[in-house]
Amino acid sequence: MGSGWRSAMQTALYGADGFFVREREGPADHFRTSVHASPLFAGALARFAERVDAALGHPAVFDLVDVGAGRGELLTTLLAHLPADLAGRVRATAVEVAPRPAGLDPAVRWRPEPPAGTTGLLLATEWLDNVPLDVLETDGRGRLRKVLVDPATGTETLGEPADPADLFWTSRWWPGAGRIEVGWPRDRAWAAAVDSVRHGVALCVDYGHVRAGRPAFGTLTGFRGGRQVHPVPDGTCDVTAHVAMDSVAAATGIPHRMIRQREALRSLGVDGSRPPLDLARTDPAGYLRRLSTAGAAAELTDPAGLGGHWWLWHHIGTGGRDTMLG
Template sequence: MGIGWRLAMQSALYGPEGFFVRPSSGPADHFRTSVHASPMFARALAGLVERVDAALGRPERFDLVDVGAGRGELLTAIGPVLPADLAARVRPTAVEAAPRPAGLDERIGWRRDVPEAVTGLLIATEWLDNVPLDVVETDEDGRLRKVLVDRQTGVETPGGPADPAEVFWAARWWPGPGRVEIGATRDAAWADAVTRVRRGAALCVDYGHRRDERPPLGTLTGFRAGRQVPPVPDGRCDVTAHVAMDSVALGSGIPYELVRQREALRALGVSGGRPPLELADRDPLAYLRALSGAGEGAELTSETGLGAHWWLWQPVGIELPLV
């Protein structure tokens, strides 16, 4: 007998034997994110930390919170590239369901929930796509019905009528016939995270879509060992779905910017442009380093890859545009 996708994802990802809580391997073993693609991503975010710090008036304590921190890779990479004065004031905190990994820098805090009060920058990189959600489909009479799934096989079957709240969300954010991934749980999760920021900013980086570009067949899928696989919710693969970014953006009631990663990173100095050829004659080693950096920058800003991710930027109590 099948169950709703939200409960299936919750068990498969965060249950006792869930994909994200197993100590034997981390997310980086199964899929590639911007954090893993290049240190340029961490350096760009370090620059953003500096901008937020300046806008806050350089407080004695700067909270740097990474929600969905994996094994702490992003915080580990940001710390060493911050200016010394700022690094001394930063209090990095990883928020993750998995146990604290062995060997992590002792200065990085580790917890399962977002801190109650944040003054600084809260970051969530590819977190919301793993927040469990329910899936509904339009039946032959035009009504929305729940989609149930077998946790061991991934086989789907039609369920009962969608809840009124699901119908309401779909009518506002994902209208039309077909398959609908109900994003209300993501809206609530992000709104709760943003409200923890007392002063500073919140940044959500994820792959997603807006109302005028919803995919009629949905986006639910799986990843294992670097390959896309069927989304079987048995705990052995990542189960993920793209994020309805416009719905998430409005959920907290805080003004926002929503831009593609390629725009945001270019504003922070990341470029995929080739270095000038004259540099090869003047300093061949510098040219090779610059060429390598250009390749990494091109991957981070690619229009068909990581550069297509969305950046949702929400300053709280400060005036600080992203681009």
């Protein structure tokens, strides 16, 4: 019979021995994100944090909150990229359901929920795509019904008709027949995270789509050992679906800006262009270093890959003037 995808994902990802909870391995063993691709990503976020700090007037304590922190990889690298003055004022918090990893800087707080009253920058990089959701499909009579999944095999069947909350969200954000990934749980999760910020910026970086480009057959998939696999919600693989970014953006009721990662990173100084060939003759070692950096930057800004991700941010209590990117 199976259960709805939302329930199955919750158990598979965040249950007692769920994919993101177990200690014997980390998510980075199974999939590659911008965080893992290159420290250039953390360097760009450090420059973004500097701009938030300036917009806030350089507060005595600057909160840096990473929601969905994994094993603390992003915070560790980001803190190393901050200028000394800002680093000395930072209060870093990793938000994650997994146990605190051994060896993490003791200055980094570790907690399961975002702290209330943040003044600074709240980050969520590839977090919302793992917030569990339900899937609907249109049956032969044109009715939207909930898709049920067998947790052991990933086999799907059609279950009961869609409930009112799913239909309400779908009518606004994903109308029409086909396969629909119901995004209101992501909307609610993001709104709660943004609500924890008293003064500053909340930034979400994730892969997703907007209403004009909803995928007809959905995006739900799995990752194991660095490879894309059939999404079986048994706890052995990541189960993920792209984010309805426009719905998430509207959920807070706070003005926002949303652009592609390619544009955002280029505004923050990450350039994937190759160094001039003449440099190879005058400074071969420097040429190779710059070539390596260009290759990493190219991966982060590739519009068909990581560069196609969305950056969505909201200003809270900063006067609303957006000076984060040019």
